[in-house]
Amino acid sequence: MNQPVDVLIIGAGASGAAVAWSLAETKMHILCLEQGDWMTPSSYPSAGRDWEQRQLGEFHYSPNRRARETDYPVNDNASPIKIANFNGVGGGTVLYAGHFPRFHPSDFRVRSLDGVAEDWPIDYATLAPFYDENDRMMGVSGLAGDPAYPAHEPMMPPLPLGRSGAILAGGLNKLGWHWWPSDSAIASTDYEGRARCINLAHCTSGCAQGAKASTDITYWPAAIRAGVELRPRCRVREITLNEHGMASGAIYYDADGKEQFQPAEVVIVACNAVGTARLLLNSGANGIANSSGLVGRNLMFHPYARIAGYFDVETDGNRGPGNCIWSQEFYETDRARGFVRGYTFEFSRGQNQVMAAVHGQQIGRLSWGAGHHRDYRRLFRHRTGMVAICEDLPEEHNTVTLDPVLKDGHGIPAPKIDYTLSDNSRRMLDHAVARATDILTAAGAHDVWHEAPLMDGGWHLMGTARMGTDPQRSVVNEWGRSHDVRNLFIVDGSIFVTSAGVNPTRTIQALALYVADSMKQRLATLFD
Numbered sequence: 001m002n003q004p005v006d007v008l009i010i011g012a013g014a015s016g017a018a019v020a021w022s023l024a025e026t027k028m029h030i031l032c033l034e035q036g037d038w039m040t041p042s043s044y045p046s047a048g049r050d051w052e053q054r055q056l057g058e059f060h061y062s063p064n065r066r067a068r069e070t071d072y073p074v075n076d077n078a079s080p081i082k083i084a085n086f087n088g089v090g091g092g093t094v095l096y097a098g099h100f101p102r103f104h105p106s107d108f109r110v111r112s113l114d115g116v117a118e119d120w121p122i123d124y125a126t127l128a129p130f131y132d133e134n135d136r137m138m139g140v141s142g143l144a145g146d147p148a149y150p151a152h153e154p155m156m157p158p159l160p161l162g163r164s165g166a167i168l169a170g171g172l173n174k175l176g177w178h179w180w181p182s183d184s185a186i187a188s189t190d191y192e193g194r195a196r197c198i199n200l201a202h203c204t205s206g207c208a209q210g211a212k213a214s215t216d217i218t219y220w221p222a223a224i225r226a227g228v229e230l231r232p233r234c235r236v237r238e239i240t241l242n243e244h245g246m247a248s249g250a251i252y253y254d255a256d257g258k259e260q261f262q263p264a265e266v267v268i269v270a271c272n273a274v275g276t277a278r279l280l281l282n283s284g285a286n287g288i289a290n291s292s293g294l295v296g297r298n299l300m301f302h303p304y305a306r307i308a309g310y311f312d313v314e315t316d317g318n319r320g321p322g323n324c325i326w327s328q329e330f331y332e333t334d335r336a337r338g339f340v341r342g343y344t345f346e347f348s349r350g351q352n353q354v355m356a357a358v359h360g361q362q363i364g365r366l367s368w369g370a371g372h373h374r375d376y377r378r379l380f381r382h383r384t385g386m387v388a389i390c391e392d393l394p395e396e397h398n399t400v401t402l403d404p405v406l407k408d409g410h411g412i413p414a415p416k417i418d419y420t421l422s423d424n425s426r427r428m429l430d431h432a433v434a435r436a437t438d439i440l441t442a443a444g445a446h447d448v449w450h451e452a453p454l455m456d457g458g459w460h461l462m463g464t465a466r467m468g469t470d471p472q473r474s475v476v477n478e479w480g481r482s483h484d485v486r487n488l489f490i491v492d493g494s495i496f497v498t499s500a501g502v503n504p505t506r507t508i509q510a511l512a513l514y515v516a517d518s519m520k521q522r523l524a525t526l527f528d
């Protein structure tokens, strides 16, 4: 049998890495089990010319299309938005784009402000010091003074606007609408041993340069130096409980496929809002930590709209990371718009060579035959645009459950997603497409295309084990501890109460650091 550990963390992604690093200073014996591998940046697609092809294969953001041994399949047939993730040391941060906004203070109070969903049991001020701590560890580039936010200081200058950013900002200026250089988890200068971004635009298939802050190169080296043990290729099947209803450890399959038991005094789950719900539901006879019946419920994505314009002038094409500017003109509720809450526009640059052709053909703007080259020249380096990230409200019928048939390579039931786009989200998407068209037209686009909701855009996973003070209305308490199993904690996006209208990872990690800090404050009683 494995030696017992003080703290067992399951999942080595954005939140698992942060909680491991923070707890390391306690000198407890901390072990993390991760189903995926360590990454080798030199083998990322961005190190070779065939990178766009590999991005659509072994580095695809859909686990079903990537289908590595280390992935688990997801049945998302009953959802208009499909799951995107990455399973390995670093988790989703290996593939993420590094857009790194914070929540607004209002995001924690949507019930009080708008009469929908629930308020969080904590507020922006509670998280502010942990946002700052996480920013230092990940390294954030941006420009202080964004009027949409409480004051905070990015440690590096913003990424360049580039041609596309300047064109789009011009459109926003004509309309008098808010924009600001984006906060990004991408180093614009050399930072803490990481080289600065060299603007090659391969970010979402892994950054071989090390400029993008994935946790395998930020938190994990520091956590391991501080004594944390990380065991890759270990897939946890279930969390076990003892006769007192406390977590006693986990059963997992090791790198050789052998079943193992890992005893632990405290268990922390960090498998993301799909993986965590799956693991809790697959533990015990009928699931654990679920007296509320809410494990797996209230799944939130951010419904995305993608809107692009085609310009006569040259845009960035394949240059630069996607991130340049954002607009939060339509972030806060204005009921005259026909929906509650709001969205962020995140502006991107252009498309790469192959995608410009593949996508151009898909949307009917690239012909075969005599006009092919003429059409391609109009597409490549002549397109730019944005996504709208719409706040999704929690609804109990949007669920992660265990699929009765589909299983992963170890025979563990796969997660099944049932999700319906709400009327509020539909109206918000329509609004975003109309306003984005205004921006692109003002910026000089002669042709506008959109997709809403973005089918492949299920990369923000939230809400399936939400936090709260009422054990009947939430799964964990206000510092991440299970109401039912007192030595079981959850730190990933599943504990979100609402989704806000921004990318979630900065908040996921700030929450993980906050939960770790709360645990450290209560060390004496943690093992009761």
Ligand SMILES: Cc1cc2nc3c(=O)[nH]c(=O)nc-3n(C[C@H](O)[C@H](O)[C@H](O)COP(=O)(O)OP(=O)(O)OC[C@H]3O[C@@H](n4cnc5c(N)ncnc54)[C@H](O)[C@@H]3O)c2cc1C
Pocket: 010, 011, 012, 013, 014, 015, 016, 033, 034, 035, 036, 061, 084, 085, 086, 087, 088, 089, 090, 091, 092, 093, 095, 096, 097, 098, 099, 100, 204, 234, 235, 236, 237, 270, 271, 272, 273, 275, 276, 279, 459, 460, 461, 491, 492, 493, 494, 503, 504, 505, 506, 508
């Ligand atoms: C293409 C793409 C682009 C994105 N862009 C952005 C962006 O620009 N900005 C942003 O904020 N967010 C972005 N995201 C989302 C971001 O990656 C996630 O919000 C973040 O990684 C979630 O952190 P987490 O700790 O909850 O889970 P993850 O980072 O997903 O980590 C979970 C880990 O748990 C492991 N695990 C799961 N189940 C088990 C098990 N049973 N046993 C052992 N290990 C297990 C997984 O292998 C994984 O490594 C993007 C994601 C993708 C895929």
Ligand code: SF4
Pocket: 046, 186, 196, 197, 198, 199, 200, 201, 202, 203, 204, 206, 207, 208, 209, 210, 211, 212, 320, 321
């Ligand atoms: S554009 Fe910058 S962050 Fe993106 S992959 Fe290239 S070096 Fe890394």
